[in-house]
Amino acid sequence: MNKDSLRINELFYSLQGETCTVGLPTVFIRLTGCPLRCTYCDSAYAFSGGDRLSLDQIIAQVQGYKAWHVTVSGGEPLAQPAVFELMARLCDLGYEVSVETSGALPVNNIDVRVMKVVDIKTPGSGEQQRNLYENFKYITAKDQIKFVICHREDYDWAVACMSEYDLTSKCEVLFSPSYEELKGVELADWILTDQLNVRFQLQLHKILWGDVPGK
Template sequence: MVKSQTLKINEIFYSLQGESSRIGLPTIFIRLTGCPMRCNYCDTAYAFHEGKNLSIDAIIEEIKQYDTNFITVTGGEPLAQRNCYSLLDQLCSLGYNVSLETGGALSINEVHENVKIILDIKTPGSGESENNHWDNLPLIKQKDEIKMVITNQEDYEWSKNIIQEKGLYLNYDILFSPSFGQLEPSQLADWILQDNLKVRMQVQLHKIVWGEKKGV
């Protein structure tokens, strides 16, 4: 018998999807421990180190208790653990509708083709924009989404320029998200409308409903 691969898991929980085009859908979240980046606005610093080792078999047994087909694998940075790819493969083989939230510093080249990737492009306000792995952009599929967290007007203008320079309007669904507690959503909405920017603005639904805390 082949021994099941293991991952360090920070938490597994059932909640409403708070972001992306799947916002509001009941979803199982699998949060992996560890991240190579330290974004200034990070709201999951507890996932840098906290967690327990679980086999992929044990993870799958745990998620079976929830009656939904939607799963989001997140972090931290889930791709920082090599066995994340095997987890994604197995979830897809079981017929789950899987999305992956990745910070964009690591290659998505080996991610299963059926996974919906939410790729974060780090803005200057994150403090991590120098670590964007631009080679990921040609790997993005039509169903995937690109996310930019906006902390201020400088981030907004930078993001507009990136969209133009990289030709992101041509193929991708682009999400602009105001950094929680740093930028008023109404301000970002005004900028988008003034510029007639072809992006999807999103707010973090889970924080509006439950506040900023774990397990939501």
Template structure:
């Protein structure tokens, strides 16, 4: 266990920009690498490079901020096999831990204490065929499902999947987010209101505050 290392792009303290804990001070542990290439990706800088850290070094860095909330993200964090070990260690340390994942990799080994924020990739992402539908039964009421909406086709697709899988009954939150720069946020908001969808509309707070600068 002490020999485990993970390739890390950055560890930083900021406000959570998305999900049900939006606005709360959170430590982000961004793992390097991702097998997907979504057209709207805002973390391409995490695809390559990074620096190897031991679990102990990661925990020490996280602890230096004295956080309540920790978010493990990427890239796709589960692309590194030992990400699940890190998640468990963070839970053991007493943090409320969330995992941002594309949903393209298995969730079977993720600690039950972790709040999973799982994307379902829309047609507009270019990666719709990577959705791992067998992950849905593994989601719990504490978890969240996110759709990034690029256009009306994406919206209709997401609305269908919401109903097909009764997502609003399966998880705590279903999140609809406009793809930054591709669709006007007010347009998506009006569609949601018109259809009275049981979802949460969200904007990415970090983009509004810091223009998506790395480390924020």
């Protein structure tokens, strides 16, 4: 595989819809391809297609926007080896970089300047068995761990996982309701009832634009 280029499904400018940078103007680099098939996936269109671009071409497109936040997403971005070099080069240029990963591939080679957003797969995702718990060793205080909750069983599982691995001592933990599958108010009530030390989040981009790609 070419280590100087990446297959890009889309590159666009929008507001960050999740994590601690929610609401900030951000350049999104969505890579093509993913080895997982989560039931709630909202970017299945990124499983194939796209254009192969050199790292220089990608960076040039990023520099065309007046934003200093860049999110590398997918698909599963870590499935393409050249992504590590891309993220390091973006950091060298002064960008605040985050990567959204499924947690099914190793994160230890990610540049330490990059904020890792690791999505731990709940049973409702259908891909729970793909979780690579070894990744928790490489989580730092600047990173974020996310659970997408489909139903009460997912919630209970996520709470148990969070406790078993003492995740809130490592970084901020995010609980997000699966879009159009679990009502946000239900998840919010569960969190408050149990007095969890987590951040409840909704997907701002979905609220604003629905399922429109490139938003």
